[in-house]
Structures are given as structure tokens and as C-alpha cells.
Amino acid sequence: MAVLAPPAMRRSGPPGRSRAPRRRRSWTGWAFIGPFMAVFAFVFLAPIAYAVYLSFFRTKLIGGTSFVGAQNYRDVLTDPQFWSSFGRVALFLCVQVPIMLFLALLVALAIDSGRLYGKSFFRVAVFMPYAVPAVVATLMWGFMYGPQFGLVGSLNEKFGWSLPNPLGPDWLLASIGNIVTWEFVGYNMLIFYSALQVIPRTLYEAADLDGAGQLRIIRSIKLPGIRGALLIATIFSIIGSFQLFSEPAILKSLAPNVITTYYTPNFYAYSLSFAGQQFNYSAAVAIVMALLTAVVAYAVQLRGMRKERQS
Amino acid sequence: MTINRRGFLRGTAAFGTAAAASAFLAACGSDDKSDSPSVSANDVDAALAAGGTLTVWAWEGTLKQVVTAFQAKYPKVTVNLVNAGTGDKQYTALQNAISAGSGVPDLAQIEYYALPQFALGKSLVDLSGFGAGSLDGTFTPGPWASVKSGGVTYGLPMDSGPMALFYNKDVFDKHGITVPTTWDEYVAAAKKLHAADPKAYITNDTGDAGFTTSMIWQAGGKPFQVDGTNVKINLADDGSTKFAGLWQQLITDKLIAPISSWSDAWYKGLGDGSIATLVIGAWMPANLESGVAAANGKWRVAPMPQWTAGGTATAENGGSSLAIPKLGKNNALAYAFMKYATTGEGAQLRTDNGAFPATTEQVNADAFKNKEFPYFGGQKVNEVLAQAAAGVVPGWSYLPFQVYANSVFNDTVGKAYVSSTTLTDGLKSWQDAATKYGKDQGFTVN
Numbered sequence: 001m002a003v004l005a006p007p008a009m010r011r012s013g014p015p016g017r018s019r020a021p022r023r024r025r026s027w028t029g030w031a032f033i034g035p036f037m038a039v040f041a042f043v044f045l046a047p048i049a050y051a052v053y054l055s056f057f058r059t060k061l062i063g064g065t066s067f068v069g070a071q072n073y074r075d076v077l078t079d080p081q082f083w084s085s086f087g088r089v090a091l092f093l094c095v096q097v098p099i100m101l102f103l104a105l106l107v108a109l110a111i112d113s114g115r116l117y118g119k120s121f122f123r124v125a126v127f128m129p130y131a132v133p134a135v136v137a138t139l140m141w142g143f144m145y146g147p148q149f150g151l152v153g154s155l156n157e158k159f160g161w162s163l164p165n166p167l168g169p170d171w172l173l174a175s176i177g178n179i180v181t182w183e184f185v186g187y188n189m190l191i192f193y194s195a196l197q198v199i200p201r202t203l204y205e206a207a208d209l210d211g212a213g214q215l216r217i218i219r220s221i222k223l224p225g226i227r228g229a230l231l232i233a234t235i236f237s238i239i240g241s242f243q244l245f246s247e248p249a250i251l252k253s254l255a256p257n258v259i260t261t262y263y264t265p266n267f268y269a270y271s272l273s274f275a276g277q278q279f280n281y282s283a284a285v286a287i288v289m290a291l292l293t294a295v296v297a298y299a300v301q302l303r304g305m306r307k308e309r310q311s
Numbered sequence: 312m313t314i315n316r317r318g319f320l321r322g323t324a325a326f327g328t329a330a331a332a333s334a335f336l337a338a339c340g341s342d343d344k345s346d347s348p349s350v351s352a353n354d355v356d357a358a359l360a361a362g363g364t365l366t367v368w369a370w371e372g373t374l375k376q377v378v379t380a381f382q383a384k385y386p387k388v389t390v391n392l393v394n395a396g397t398g399d400k401q402y403t404a405l406q407n408a409i410s411a412g413s414g415v416p417d418l419a420q421i422e423y424y425a426l427p428q429f430a431l432g433k434s435l436v437d438l439s440g441f442g443a444g445s446l447d448g449t450f451t452p453g454p455w456a457s458v459k460s461g462g463v464t465y466g467l468p469m470d471s472g473p474m475a476l477f478y479n480k481d482v483f484d485k486h487g488i489t490v491p492t493t494w495d496e497y498v499a500a501a502k503k504l505h506a507a508d509p510k511a512y513i514t515n516d517t518g519d520a521g522f523t524t525s526m527i528w529q530a531g532g533k534p535f536q537v538d539g540t541n542v543k544i545n546l547a548d549d550g551s552t553k554f555a556g557l558w559q560q561l562i563t564d565k566l567i568a569p570i571s572s573w574s575d576a577w578y579k580g581l582g583d584g585s586i587a588t589l590v591i592g593a594w595m596p597a598n599l600e601s602g603v604a605a606a607n608g609k610w611r612v613a614p615m616p617q618w619t620a621g622g623t624a625t626a627e628n629g630g631s632s633l634a635i636p637k638l639g640k641n642n643a644l645a646y647a648f649m650k651y652a653t654t655g656e657g658a659q660l661r662t663d664n665g666a667f668p669a670t671t672e673q674v675n676a677d678a679f680k681n682k683e684f685p686y687f688g689g690q691k692v693n694e695v696l697a698q699a700a701a702g703v704v705p706g707w708s709y710l711p712f713q714v715y716a717n718s719v720f721n722d723t724v725g726k727a728y729v730s731s732t733t734l735t736d737g738l739k740s741w742q743d744a745a746t747k748y749g750k751d752q753g754f755t756v757n
Contacts, residue, residue, distance in 0.1 A: 060751070060752045060753035061428075061431060061432060061711070061712065061752040061753060061754070062431075062540050062752060062753030062754055063753040146576075147569075148568075148569070148570060148576055149575075149576050149579070168729060169729050169730055253571065253574070254571075256517055256518060256571060256721045256725060257517060257518050257721050257725030257726060257728045257729045258729055260721070260722040260725075261718060261719055261721075261722050262722070271718065274403050275399065275403075275714070275715055275718030275719075276715045276718070276748065277406060277715070278751075
């Protein structure tokens with residue numbers, strides 16, 4: 001909508017004459033973006049508005065639907081199951097995201113260094129898991145994790161080991177973290193790598209002449225140079241962590257007692273509406289979670305941009 | 312072949328978009344049609360003569376043959392048999408269609424445990440107007456009681472699942488184990504077997520709401536009492552306590568294979584003897600024959616182990632009915648097909664194809680009882696199962712929101728299988744979760 005009235009144009013011309021032409025211009029603009037706006041409103045805004053609308057009601061098996069105001073939201077905020085699911089993804093975020101981004105950065109730097117033999121092979125190989133659908137990846141890892149008939153079970157049997165059960169209560173979150181890391185290291189690596197490619201080579205030559213070593217170049221040129229990419233990747237990862245769904249949903253059939261119906265916030269919303277027909281409450285959970293995600297992502301972005309300005 | 316029914320319940324989920332879409336549909340409001348249509352037998356005949364198209368949502372395998380026979384008999388009727396998912400997947404689809412007010416089938420397969428939920432939601436046609444009352448005595452008592460809710464008949468029983476002990480005779484013979492007749496003997500057998508072969512387990516279980524409730528049922532428990540919208544939940548009653556005590560021993564001593572039923576590993580275990588017994592519904596033979604070909608000739612069926620020596624108590628495990636959703640278009644024609652499929656010719660046809668009948672005529676028929684099963688080494692399996700059908704403990708009822716309760720079973724009772732939580736504590740938190748949901752839904756609980 002910022003397209004409608006470019007400031008430069010508004011300022012041109014005498015004030016008295018400006019009203020009529022601007023009006024005409026604005027309609028032309030609407031005609032151009034109208035089709036987009038219609039689709040946007042229908043597929044993007046309407047569902048959100050509808051979810052908000054839903055969240056103010058409550059439908060009971062006995063008694064039908066009634067308006068309950070903010071009661072659903074009050075319930076969500078005091079719902080221990082919701083907070084336990086939120087806590088789980090928050091923990092996931094704090095542990096898995098740094099590990100994944102660090103690995104991605106390491107690979108990107110290695111490939112970018114130009115000292116790696118077979119660099120395009122590594123680039124494709126590391127990126128490949130991203131092309132595997134999450135469902136397939138999870139099924140695949142699920143088979144490997146299996147303590148009875150999976151790879152873990154076979155290893156235990158063959159070598160007489162007693163590996164911890166990756167699908168047990170203590171290890172499951174880490175196991176999911178492993179799957180997600182495997183899936184997304186390549187994707188983040190590609191973001192970092194392309195950002196690294198943009199850094200002018202002349203800087204490296206200058207650094208070389210000044211006698212800077214590789215580590216120094218990484219610290220003073222490469223990392224500051226891709227700060228924007230790091231920020232974007234972090235924000236994507238935060239959103240991804242909070243939206244964790246497919247991996248636990250698929251693994252539930254392998255670990256039915258460890259993955260509860262409220263394992264992650266999204267899975268909780270899903271279970272509420274599908275098994276419990278609690279669409280209204282589910283909508284409230286979804287909206288609260290969306291707001292929490294937005295707040296955290298925004299906070300990280302603000303912090304990241306402030307640093308960028310400082311540097 | 313009777314397809315397994317509860318196995319897929321905890322199957323993997325679909326995805327967020329679907330969730331959003333269904334939430335969207337669900338809210339478009341629902342409207343009720345009149346409550347109990349009064350339709351005479353003549354109307355049903357007229358509907359048959361007029362013909363039309365019926366949409367039936369069911370996953371039960373033997374209905375295919377019934378549809379073929381029905382269409383041959385009534386050429387003007389076209390029946391579309393749709394598999395809209397097994398168990399709770401189908402209920403979700405049905406619930407969404409009902410809420411949306413469109414796309415509702417004329418007839419739907421609904422398991423006994425889920426029927427009260429749909430009945431209470433006023434989603435099903437009261438069959439008394441069609442003369443379902445005259446079918447008293449047509450069906451065996453357990454299933455016939457299961458299709459009634461608050462004194463009203465909402466469906467016709469399609470099959471039944473009285474429980475029995477299925478055991479691998481080869482494994483038993485190899486380790487010198489006698490067939491347990493009581494639960495104490497069952498535990499002893501579990502210990503002996505696992506000691507003799509650390510890879511073999513007496514059975515598998517990873518927490519199964521249907522199994523647990525059936526076990527409590529057999530033990531004489533009545534944890535769910537329903538009177539209209541007044542619900543009493545007591546998962547610490549005598550029956551529940553007995554079951555928890557028994558099963559806790561097996562869990563604590565790691566005598567149960569941590570394998571989920573209906574998984575690939577499960578079929579493998581049933582085939583290679585590492586899962587030696589199943590206490591399960593009478594619909595199991597067809598599943599064993601089709602799913603566990605490797606163990607051909609090894610399995611046998613015995614009466615369910617008892618709490619008191621010499622007893623004959625059993626419980627129902629699974630089993631489903633056909634019911635008419637109110638929003639279906641052609642109720643009279645739907646009733647005609649439903650009656651055909653569940654009684655007389657249809658019931659016989661389904662029995663011949665391996666379903667376990669819920670009709671007295673078929674259960675008591677000599678041909679049925681005397682049928683020898685080559686898979687079971689020529690054993691007259693149905694003799695044992697028919698006896699089990701007669702021993703179902705009366706007075707059981709499910710919650711009017713059992714579908715939901717079962718969906719959180721693994722959140723609560725499931726903890727006992729993977730942590731130090733006991734079954735008793737697990738049942739307690741299951742009760743709490745169900746109570747909370749019931750209250751939220753407007754029931755008076757406890």
C-alpha cells in the first residue's frame with residue numbers, strides 16, 4: 001500500500017491542485033493491486049480474522065455455542081499443558097538453533113575458503129537433506145532410532161552395546177533436534193554461503209597484504225559481512241522451532257507415550273481441534289502462539305539491527 | 312476380512328493446513344433436522360423400489376461383498392462405499408462434515424465406543440421410528456446394548472469383538488508352558504517365557520485405551536456411568552484396581568514387548584514368536600490370516616484368562632455399528648441397506664467372508680461353530696469365540712466423549728509405560744483429564 005502515493009509526487013505541484021489528480025491516481029493504483037488484494041484478503045487475512053472470531057466463542061457438546069469473550073485466552077495463559085509445550089520448543093530453540101547455525105556457518109566458511117577439494121560436491125551433499133520432505137526424513141530417522149528393530153537396536157544387538165533409547169523420554173527432544181539439524185544445516189549453509197560470495201574479494205587481498213591470517217579475516221571481514229544473513233537465518237530458525245509439528249507428529253506412532261498431544265504448541269492446537277473438537281480453544285492457542293513467536297522474532301530482529309548499526 | 316479397528320487410531324497425523332481447513336469448515340454452523348422421523352416399513356420398501364444413490368462411509372472389509380449383493384438384488388440402488396479413514400480419522404471427517412452441514416454420508420460405520428458421542432451431539436437418526444425395536448433378539452446382547460444410548464437405538468450392530476486369548480502354540484510347547492486360564496497363571500507364563508527366551512514376550516503393549524477399558528470391563532469395573540448429561544468417572548474402582556495391579560507387574564518386570572499394535576514390528580513379532588499371546592477381540596482371526604502368514608498353523612484360541620478360576624467373564628473389544636447421520640439425504644433407503652447389511656442375508660454373507668457376527672442366528676449356526684480354521688491348525692475357533700460372546704459382563708458403558716478421552720490416554724496412562732509413574736497414578740490423571748473435558752463440554756461430572 002505504500003505504493004499508492006509516493007512522497008516525491010505528493011510534494012510536487014501547488015497545494016490547491018494536488019487533490020483531484022491524487023485521487024485519480026489512487027484509484028488506478030487500486031485497480032492494479034486489486035486482484036492481488038482480493039486474493040490476499042481471501043487467503044491470508046480472512047483465515048486470520050476468522051480464527052480470531054472463533055477464539056471468542058466456545059462450543060460445547062451440551063449447550064451449544066456461546067460467546068465467552070476473552071475466556072479462551074485467559075485459559076490458554078493459565079494452561080499448564082500449553083506452557084509445557086511452549087517451554088519445550090523454547091528449550092529446543094535455545095539448544096538446537098545455535099548448534100545448527102554454527103554447523104551451517106562452519107560448512108559455509110569451509111566451502112567459501114576455496115581450500116576444500118570437491119567443493120561443489122560438498123555444497124550439494126550438505127544441501128541435499130533440505131530437498132527431502134520433512135515427513136520422509138522423519139520416517140527415515142525414525143527407523144534408525146528404533147531400539148527394537150531399527151539401527152540402534154541392531155547396533156545394540158551386534159556389538160552388545162546398550163545405547164540409550166533415542167525414542168525414550170530423556171532423549172526424544174534431542175533426537176528431534178538431530179533430525180531438524182540434519183534437514184536444515186544445508187539450507188542455512190546456502191544462505192551464509194551466498195552472503196559470503198557477495199563480500200568483495202579485494203578486502204581479502206587487502207587483509208592479506210596487511211598480514212591478517214584466516215581466522216582474523218573470518219572475524220573481521222567475513223562475519224561482519226554476513227551479519228544480515230545470520231540475522232535472517234536466526235529469525236527463520238526461531239519461527240521454525242516454534243512451529244515444530246511434522247517431526248513429533250510422525251514420531252508419535254513410534255513413541256506414543258513420550259510424545260504427548262501437547263508436545264509442541266502446534267501439535268497441541270492440532271490435537272485440540274481434531275481429537276477434542278475444541279476449535280475455539282485451539283484457535284486461541286494458535287493466536288497466542290503466533291503472537292509469542294512474533295514478539296520473540298521481533299525482539300531478535302531489533303537486537304540484531306541495533307548491533308548492525310553500531311558496527 | 313475384518314480390518315483392524317483401533318490400530319490406526321493413534322496413527323500419524325495429517326498436517327496443519329488440514330487442521331486449519333477443518334476448523335474453517337467446522338464453524339459454518341450446524342443445523343438439526345427433526346428428531347425422530349416416523350417411517351414405516353412401507354416407506355422403506357418404497358424407497359427401495361424408487362431406488363437412488365447411497366453414500367456409505369465404512370472401512371469394514373466385508374461390506375464390499377454386501378454392496379455387490381445388495382445392488383444385484385435392488386438394481387435401482389447404487390451404493391458408493393467410501394473408506395473415509397479408519398476409526399478416529401473417519402470420526403473427525405464425519406464430525407467436520409456434520410459441522411459444515413454438507414458432504415455428510417447417508418450411512419456411517421461407527422464403533423461402539425464412539426456411538427454415544429455422536430448420539431449425544433444429536434447427529435444420528437433415532438432408529439425407533441424405523442421399527443428397530445422389532446429387532447430385539449436379532450442381535451447378541453452385548454452389541455445390542457452397545458448401540459443404545461439413553462434407551463434410544465442409534466445404530467445396528469455390524470460385528471462384535473468378545474475377547475479371547477490367542478496364543479502361539481509352538482512357542483508354548485517349546486518352553487513347556489501350559490495355556491493360562493487365570494491372570495495369575497498368565498503372569499507366571501509371562502515370567503517363564505521371558506526367562507527361557509529373553510527375546511520372547513508374553514504379549515505387546517504400549518498403552519492402548521481400547522484394551523485397557525476392555526480389561527477393566529472384564530474385571531467387573533464400571534468406571535464410566537452415564538445418565539443423560541450426568542457422568543460419573545471412577546478409574547479407581549475395583550475392576551480398574553485389579554487390572555492396574557495385574558498389568559503393573561508385567562510392566563515393572565519388563566515382560567511386555569514395547570511394540571505398538573498394528574505396527575510392522577508387531578506383525579513381525581506375531582510371526583516369529585517373539586510376541587506369544589494376544590488378548591483381543593474375536594475379529595482377530597482374519598487379521599492373523601492375512602497379516603501374519605508366517606505363523607500359519609501355529610496360533611490357537613483359548614478362553615480369556617479369568618480373575619476367579621472357573622469363571623467365564625469376558626468383555627467386548629472393538630466392534631462397530633452402522634448408523635444414519637441426520638444430515639444424510641436418504642434416511643429410508645439408508646435404513647434399508649443398513650438392515651440388509653447387518654441382518655439376514657447380509658450378515659450371513661459377511662460371516663462367510665470372515666467377520667465375527669453380532670447376530671444370534673449366525674453366531675449359533677452349526678456351520679459357523681463347526682468351521683475348522685486351517686490357519687489355527689484345524690481348530691474350531693468360533694466355538695471358543697461364541698462362548699466368549701455369551702460371557703460378556705453386562706452393565707458396561709463408555710463415556711459420551713470416549714473418542715476424546717482415548718486420544719489423551721497416552722498422555723496420562725501412557726506415562727506408566729515409559730517412566731516411574733504407576734498405572735494407578737496414570738489412570739488417576741486420565742480420570743482428571745476426562746473430568747476436565749467433560750465439564751468444559753457442559754456435562755455434570757462426578
